[in-house]
Amino acid sequence: MSAKSFEELLVWQKAHAYVLDIYKMTENFPRSELFGLTSQMRRAAVSVPANIAEGFKKRGPRDKVRVFNIGQGSLDESLYYLILSNDLHYADALNLRPRLDEISRMLEAYIQAIERRNSAVCRPS
Numbered sequence: 001m002s003a004k005s006f007e008e009l010l011v012w013q014k015a016h017a018y019v020l021d022i023y024k025m026t027e028n029f030p031r032s033e034l035f036g037l038t039s040q041m042r043r044a045a046v047s048v049p050a051n052i053a054e055g056f057k058k059r060g061p062r063d064k065v066r067v068f069n070i071g072q073g074s075l076d077e078s079l080y081y082l083i084l085s086n087d088l089h090y091a092d093a094l095n096l097r098p099r100l101d102e103i104s105r106m107l108e109a110y111i112q113a114i115e116r117r118n119s120a121v122c123r124p125s
Contacts, residue, residue, distance in 0.1 A: 006056035011106040015049035047074035061118035
């Protein structure tokens with residue numbers, strides 16, 4: 001059974017839950033970081049489920065994969081911000097790393113499934 005909406009995708013649900021946790025965690029960051037690290041962390045985190053939602057509606061497999069790959073980049077960006085937040089002692093941010101790793105693995109598996117399906121369709125008989 002295939003999903004009818006991006007909201008049905010487990011990878012999107014986990015990415016959305018991660019965003020909610022980032023918003024909660026960054027509420028406690030110093031006010032001086034409001035337009036710096038807080039904003040950057042939130043933007044990078046939001047980009048992941050937003051790109052999953054956008055890619056879900058793309059019709060062509062190449063377009064889907066391209067948008068999902070942007071989401072993968074945002075996952076790595078988010079990881080850096082977790083490392084930085086932890087090193088600056090703003091939060092025990094690295095406890096969120098396993099969640100990022102899981103989302104990354106799930107998104108990679110989704111991309112690979114799209115690519116396999118596309119190569120099977122494009123393969124000459």
